[in-house]
Amino acid sequence: MAYKRQIDRLPIIPADAKKHNVTCHYCIVGCGYHAYTWPANKQGGTDAAANVFGVDLSKQQEAETVAWYAPSMYNIVKQNGQDVHIVIKPDRECEVNSGLGSVRGARMGESRFSTARSTQQQRLTDPMVWRYGQMQPTSWDDALDLVARVTAAVVKEQGEDGLFVSMFDHGGSAGGYENTWGTGKLYFGAMKIKNVRIHNRPAYNSEVHATRDMGVGELNNCYEDAELADTIVAVGTNPLETQTNYFLNHWIPNLRGTSVDKKKAQLPDEPHAAARIIIIDPRRTVTVNAAEMEAGKDNVLHLALNSGTDLALFNAIFTHIVEQGWTDKDFIQASTIATGTKRPDLYPARGEADGKPGHLTNFDGAVEGCKISLEEAAKITGLKAEDIAKAAEWIAKPKDGGKRRRTMIGYEKGLIWGNDNYRTNGALVNIALATGNIGRPGGGVVRLGGHQEGYVRPSDAHVGRPAAYVDKLLIEGKGGVHHVWACDHYKTTLNALEFKRNYKHRTDIVKDAMNGVPYGDRDGMVKAILGAIKAGGLFSVDVDIIPSQIGQASHVWLPAAESGEMNLTSMNGERRMRLTERYMDPPGNAKPDCLIAAGLAQHMERVLREMGDAKYADQFKGFDWQTEEDAFKDGYQKHAGGGEFVTYETLRAMGTNGFQEPATAVKDGKIVGTKRLYTDGVFSGEDGKARFMDAPWRGLQAPGKEEQKAKHAFLINNGRTNLVWQNAFLDQDSDFVMDRWPYPFIEMNLDDMASLKLKAGDLVEVFNDAGSTQAMVYPTPTARKGETFMLFAFPTGVQGNVINAGVNELVIPNYKQTWADIRKIADAPEVTRSLTFKSPEYRTS
Numbered sequence: 001m002a003y004k005r006q007i008d009r010l011p012i013i014p015a016d017a018k019k020h021n022v023t024c025h026y027c028i029v030g031c032g033y034h035a036y037t038w039p040a041n042k043q044g045g046t047d048a049a050a051n052v053f054g055v056d057l058s059k060q061q062e063a064e065t066v067a068w069y070a071p072s073m074y075n076i077v078k079q080n081g082q083d084v085h086i087v088i089k090p091d092r093e094c095e096v097n098s099g100l101g102s103v104r105g106a107r108m109g110e111s112r113f114s115t116a117r118s119t120q121q122q123r124l125t126d127p128m129v130w131r132y133g134q135m136q137p138t139s140w141d142d143a144l145d146l147v148a149r150v151t152a153a154v155v156k157e158q159g160e161d162g163l164f165v166s167m168f169d170h171g172g173s174a175g176g177y178e179n180t181w182g183t184g185k186l187y188f189g190a191m192k193i194k195n196v197r198i199h200n201r202p203a204y205n206s207e208v209h210a211t212r213d214m215g216v217g218e219l220n221n222c223y224e225d226a227e228l229a230d231t232i233v234a235v236g237t238n239p240l241e242t243q244t245n246y247f248l249n250h251w252i253p254n255l256r257g258t259s260v261d262k263k264k265a266q267l268p269d270e271p272h273a274a275a276r277i278i279i280i281d282p283r284r285t286v287t288v289n290a291a292e293m294e295a296g297k298d299n300v301l302h303l304a305l306n307s308g309t310d311l312a313l314f315n316a317i318f319t320h321i322v323e324q325g326w327t328d329k330d331f332i333q334a335s336t337i338a339t340g341t342k343r344p345d346l347y348p349a350r351g352e353a354d355g356k357p358g359h360l361t362n363f364d365g366a367v368e369g370c371k372i373s374l375e376e377a378a379k380i381t382g383l384k385a386e387d388i389a390k391a392a393e394w395i396a397k398p399k400d401g402g403k404r405r406r407t408m409i410g411y412e413k414g415l416i417w418g419n420d421n422y423r424t425n426g427a428l429v430n431i432a433l434a435t436g437n438i439g440r441p442g443g444g445v446v447r448l449g450g451h452q453e454g455y456v457r458p459s460d461a462h463v464g465r466p467a468a469y470v471d472k473l474l475i476e477g478k479g480g481v482h483h484v485w486a487c488d489h490y491k492t493t494l495n496a497l498e499f500k501r502n503y504k505h506r507t508d509i510v511k512d513a514m515n516g517v518p519y520g521d522r523d524g525m526v527k528a529i530l531g532a533i534k535a536g537g538l539f540s541v542d543v544d545i546i547p548s549q550i551g552q553a554s555h556v557w558l559p560a561a562e563s564g565e566m567n568l569t570s571m572n573g574e575r576r577m578r579l580t581e582r583y584m585d586p587p588g589n590a591k592p593d594c595l596i597a598a599g600l601a602q603h604m605e606r607v608l609r610e611m612g613d614a615k616y617a618d619q620f621k622g623f624d625w626q627t628e629e630d631a632f633k634d635g636y637q638k639h640a641g642g643g644e645f646v647t648y649e650t651l652r653a654m655g656t657n658g659f660q661e662p663a664t665a666v667k668d669g670k671i672v673g674t675k676r677l678y679t680d681g682v683f684s685g686e687d688g689k690a691r692f693m694d695a696p697w698r699g700l701q702a703p704g705k706e707e708q709k710a711k712h713a714f715l716i717n718n719g720r721t722n723l724v725w726q727n728a729f730l731d732q733d734s735d736f737v738m739d740r741w742p743y744p745f746i747e748m749n750l751d752d753m754a755s756l757k758l759k760a761g762d763l764v765e766v767f768n769d770a771g772s773t774q775a776m777v778y779p780t781p782t783a784r785k786g787e788t789f790m791l792f793a794f795p796t797g798v799q800g801n802v803i804n805a806g807v808n809e810l811v812i813p814n815y816k817q818t819w820a821d822i823r824k825i826a827d828a829p830e831v832t833r834s835l836t837f838k839s840p841e842y843r844t845s
């Protein structure tokens with residue numbers, strides 16, 4: 001079936017509709033939207049006075065009109081118990097997206113929870129507990145009492161290390177300052193939980209330790225810098241599909257040259273031209289295609305390196321820049337540590353300290369440590385030496401007249417989840433430091449980002465560095481209780497098959513024990529659970545908006561409210577902070593995560609007092625929040641720099657443009673923010689000087705990778721596609737998405753398909769020693785022989801099943817470097833008949 005919405009008319013938004021500020025809660029970009037709501041029994045009219053746009057809608061509107069909305073932006077939801085129409089529509093005045101939506105964000109409206117239109121019916125509306133052999137609804141007090149009793153008993157017996165926690169640390173969809181604070185105050189304030197991990201990696205640590213250790217925070221520029229740059233370098237990222245409107249609204253104008261007059265005029269006294277772009281990715285992505293179409297092939301350098309060899313490439317670029325004398329000597333002198341500096345406490349030598357594996361050093365140290373010739377790097381990366389030299393030239397060769405080139409460097413998961421994460425990240429920052437491209441217009445060395453951000457928590461210093469490899473400990477049978485907040489390891493962790501096997505086994509032990517006791521006998525129930533935990537069992541609590549895959553193993557589900565069903569603050573990839581106003585009711589009894597955490601803390605306090613431990617019980621005080629705003633005040637306002645200026649009221653007044661963190665003042669009711677970091681040349685760290693990194697190439701680092709590569713025929717590169725958001729937690733019930741992707745695709749080279757006798761749409765098994773999974777073959781003429789790309793985290797085929805357990809130093813997962821074999825399972829199933837297997841690339845002619 002080809003998807004059709006079957007909608008031929010929609011109500012006009014009336015002039016007096018309520019208007020709420022909304023930031024799209026999906027990706028890092030954080031596009032501005034407005035949610036309009038009005039009573040279900042009303043609608044606007046075509047008269048200018050009768051509709052919210054104030055225009056005569058009986059006349060044909062111009063092509064770029066804002067006076068319209070798409071069916072995907074519409075729904076009927078509940079607001080204070082009443083049915084209201086809702087339209088969630090991109091805001092043209094928002095500087096981030098200038099009115100653009102995306103195939104994800106522009107579906108926010110139709111994917112809200114609606115009883116009237118039967119959307120998002122999979123949402124959890126009530127707490128659920130394991131009772132009589134299945135999940136059954138119950139009250140908050142009953143569910144939280146059970147969780148608190150089991151958790152308190154385990155913590156009293158095993159200490160706080162017996163409680164394992166998986167929790168989001170981001171903003172946007174799940175998270176935000178309110179909710180990271182709520183969970184943070186519980187686990188790092190009231191308790192000091194050490195066996196904790198983040199939603200996307202198996203430990204509680206940074207994805208980008210290196211840049212932080214070097215004194216360079218990872219979100220240091222602004223989106224306008226992509227319009228001011230002479231050269232954009234994109235490493236391990238596919239921004240057309242993953243940071244969509246940042247790419248379309250800020251990169252494309254510069255690649256087309258339209259920002260030359262519009263934006264670059266701010267920078268007089270230097271020559272300007274359309275930007276060039278260097279894309280470093282083993283795979284030809286649609287981003288490469290779009291850049292070529294818009295900038296012309298001569299202005300695009302796609303460095304399709306061998307998987308996992310970025311470090312060698314960066315070192316060769318750095319070496320060549322130094323040899324050509326294209327470094328920014330003034331910047332190096334003023335802002336980075338001087339030659340001869342010896343501070344072993346700050347800059348441990350390579351291998352001297354486990355927690356600081358790289359050798360932080362000065363410029364000369366990096367030149368010596370990273371030295372590699374173009375030819376040697378060409379051999380390792382599979383690139384041409386002349387292309388590496390060309391990249392160095394595009395990055396650093398001065399412009400006509402001698403002015404320094406402005407180069408912006410953005411990286412994401414191809415680097416972060418790539419080989420030798422720490423050093424590779426460091427080697428890339430070396431290039432930005434050597435060329436003075438941090439803190440100046442058109443520069444920056446930045447994460448392009450995943451989710452939005454929204455982190456405020458008490459210190460995590462007790463976790464230590466390196467942090468515990470939590471998934472491994474769970475597999476080994478450690479811990480008694482596991483609290484899971486908004487993540488689904490069954491789909492998104494590494495070594496996922498082994499994780500699931502063990503997790504199911506351990507949680508089943510507890511389920512079987514629970515089945516032997518009447519649920520109403522609370523003492524008997526807790527005793528049975530504790531007995532099962534002693535026998536190797538694990539008690540699992542899942543806080544989510546839907547029944548997730550890991551939730552199938554859990555004993556308690558706690559239903560959360562999403563962004564828009566609560567007031568929620570986040571910041572985007574240029575640190576732009578906004579408030580998304582609550583525009584609808586959460587489903588049933590679902591609550592904001594911060595208030596769930598508060599409820600859990602209150603029950604912990606009560607239970608511990610009953611157990612006679614008043615002192616420990618007292619640590620759980622301070623959670624008497626009535627609303628998410630109370631949590632915001634308790635967390636953000638007290639703990640974030642400039643937090644005293646930032647209130648829901650001032651944020652509301654800042655609309656969809658918000659301000660860029662950190663806030664420095666309030667002027668005329670407006671928050672004054674910070675456009676770029678490090679403009680004064682002073683970096684993070686105690687001496688204010690940035691550090692270089694001595695980061696020599698040393699092959700594939702994570703244990704087991706070299707062996708896997710040698711043994712198996714195919715690289716199973718993996719990641720995202722435009723249409724699907726994350727593990728498809730909502731998309732899996734959207735006909736629109738599932739009609740396109742009933743199974744995860746695996747892009748394959750045509751010769752490889754021929755030798756395995758595969759046709760488009762055939763189902764294949766992907767297998768190696770770590771596990772197996774399945775995918776649907778997508779013929780891809782541009783895919784290199786032996787190199788595939790599989791959609792990650794998909795419900796009908798989890799790529800993480802074939803990623804082995806070996807991690808990079810500091811416990812950073814290496815999802816991207818995976819090798820496996822492929823065999824045919826079945827001919828293309830019936831549902832694939834309506835699919836197209838055309839190339840997603842476009843041509844202008």
Ligand SMILES: Nc1nc2c(c(=O)[nH]1)N[C@H]1C(S)=C(S)[C@@H](COP(=O)(O)OP(=O)(O)OC[C@H]3O[C@@H](n4cnc5c(=O)[nH]c(N)nc54)[C@H](O)[C@@H]3O)O[C@H]1N2
Binds near residue numbers: 242281
């Ligand atoms: N449509 C959509 N957008 C999203 C998301 C989503 O689920 N869907 N998720 C969001 C989140 S949480 C995140 S973290 C971001 C991720 O955003 P990205 O990092 O842009 O996305 P990925 O597809 O994971 O990986 C990017 C690229 O890394 C490349 N790569 C693989 N191995 C290597 C290597 O060895 N070297 C280099 N240089 N590149 C390599 C892959 O070929 C891939 O094209 O996307 C965010 N945006």
Ligand SMILES: Nc1nc2c(c(=O)[nH]1)N[C@H]1C(S)=C(S)[C@@H](COP(=O)(O)OP(=O)(O)OC[C@H]3O[C@@H](n4cnc5c(=O)[nH]c(N)nc54)[C@H](O)[C@@H]3O)O[C@H]1N2
Binds near residue numbers: 488489544561725728
């Ligand atoms: N193979 C491979 N694996 C990867 C990656 C990769 O590139 N390749 N990338 C990694 C990355 S970057 C990421 S971000 C992770 C993603 O890994 P996860 O964080 O596990 O995946 P999500 O899809 O973001 O899961 C979000 C969960 O939160 C729930 N949820 C949504 N909103 C709310 C809310 O408001 N409150 C609560 N309590 N729950 C909510 C959803 O229903 C869903 O179950 O995957 C990682 N794993």
Ligand code: SF4
Binds near residue numbers: 028101
């Ligand atoms: S680009 Fe990202 S933030 Fe913007 S609408 Fe799309 S998913 Fe939402």
Ligand SMILES: [Mo]
Binds near residue numbers: 200450451
């Ligand atoms: Mo992510």
